[in-house]
Amino acid sequence: MFVVVLSTLLLVVISYVYLRWRQVRQYWAKRQVVHHPPHPILGSMTFLQRENPALWMRRMYEQFKEPYVGIWLFWRPSLIVNSPEIAKNILVKDSALFRNRFVHSGSTDPIGKLNIFTLNDPLWSQIRKRLSVLFTGSKMRGLQNLVTKKSNELVERIENERKKSKFVDMRMLFTDYTTDVIGTASFGVVSDATLTGESALRNVTKDFMKFDIYRGLCWCSVFFFPEMVNVFRFSLFPKQTTEYLRKVFRTIVDQRGGFETKVTEPKDLVDVLIKIKQDNHNSEDFDMTEDMMVAQASVFLQGGFDTTATTLTFALYELAYHPEIQEKLRKELQEAKEKHGDNLLEANVxxxxxxxxxxINEGLRKYPIMGWLDRVSTVDYKIDDHLTITAGTPVYVNAVGMHYDPDIYPEPDTFNPDRFLPENEGNIKPYSYLPFGEGPRKCIGQRFGLSNARHALAAVMLKYELRVIPNTPRPSEVKLERKGLFLSPEETLSVEFVPRN
Ligand code: HEM
Structure with missing residues (x-):
């Protein structure tokens, strides 16, 4: 009797799983959307941990050449959008319906769950609005001296490093620089990593950069299978690192007189967060808890340091292969220096x-650190006359795919800054260039990131000629990160810094 019951139960379960799988497998075919057949467990996610997602996204663009492609996040149907027109609708025109991201961390990871990158509405809108004050024109001007000082230190550091070895790890160098700038701008703490390669905050960002199999799994779950985060107690940021950041945060708040000391004119992220807490006290609005504060601090650091540093690393690597572009850039910088003297390194110049x-724009075209932009619709949404997606379907705008479309960017593998000259910019289709995303959910730190990149690039290029080191990979041969999900190099990239006369 027991065997009969067990066998029947097994048969029911197997039949259910099979029927469910058949339904899943036919999902995009039924809707006549192009797709590759899904893997029975991983769906379309067979590339994870084996290939950088940006390369996979490019394949999804190039192989189908269709406005959209059906994929599966394990068994969950999702859509890749390759068309700039549809991208515009999702990111901007109908952005009220696409406020939310699919990426999400679990209840076991408050720091991963409560930051503005992973938060969804209504909390996301409330916090984002309050944090935007950090990047106004006057706030950026207030950071002028800091960024100029740090870019001068960057040159000093290169001078010291090149005396020791020809091989300067550029990503390390630039993450030292961006950690200092973002650390001081956001937390008001002094960090001297640009000169020394070390600081307390730099230990945090070094931890953020480490991607082993475990951290790779954490990120894959947060980005593509959030339900697993609670099951395995995964986290977006390394837990010991956020605990350290929490201590740093408490110390800074104490130094400023605690949460009760009234903030009238916030000067950095910590002040803004304290002010939100004070303003929301006794109001109907959300309560700004300590977890929420540490979450914003973590995402500003993570979002700001490696993005800008990777952009600089790839741009300089390409420049070493293009002496003619270096020359043009040097000429522009030299002329500006003659005109503005010591004021050249001012943000508005x-x-x-x-x-x-x-x-910089061309660097970000070839190497958009987040090759895709994820959104989820809150309602059933008509993509075009042929397809309506159901509410909750994850959508990925394929930025990197568009950045390599030869019809928009001829010879896309060539590093050619001229594409962005004012006389050529008209050839770029609107919404086909998305290194910072678009719409209300676009990068909050765009102005700051660009300013930091300009300062560093100008300071370095005025002082050095960049040369290729023999037997290092050509830009097209550089291996990309496979454990992490962003577009960054997996190997050390170095160029020779030769001082200019
Ligand atoms: C070259 C530098 C940078 C690049 C290429 C970059 C790129 C991006 C991209 C593509 C997004 C997603 C946008 C979307 O979904 O539409 C994003 C979001 C974000 N970035 Fe950046 N970023 C950079 C610098 C920064 C800096 C300096 C900060 C902070 C100081 C920052 C903080 C953030 C945050 C907090 C978000 C989430 C915004 C939200 O969901 O509301 N980023 N960034």
């Missing part, structure tokens, strides 16, 4: 230098 901006 640098932002006006056409070719400097073209070089």
């Amino acid at each position: 640098l932002s006006q230098l056409t070719y400097l901006n073209c070089v």
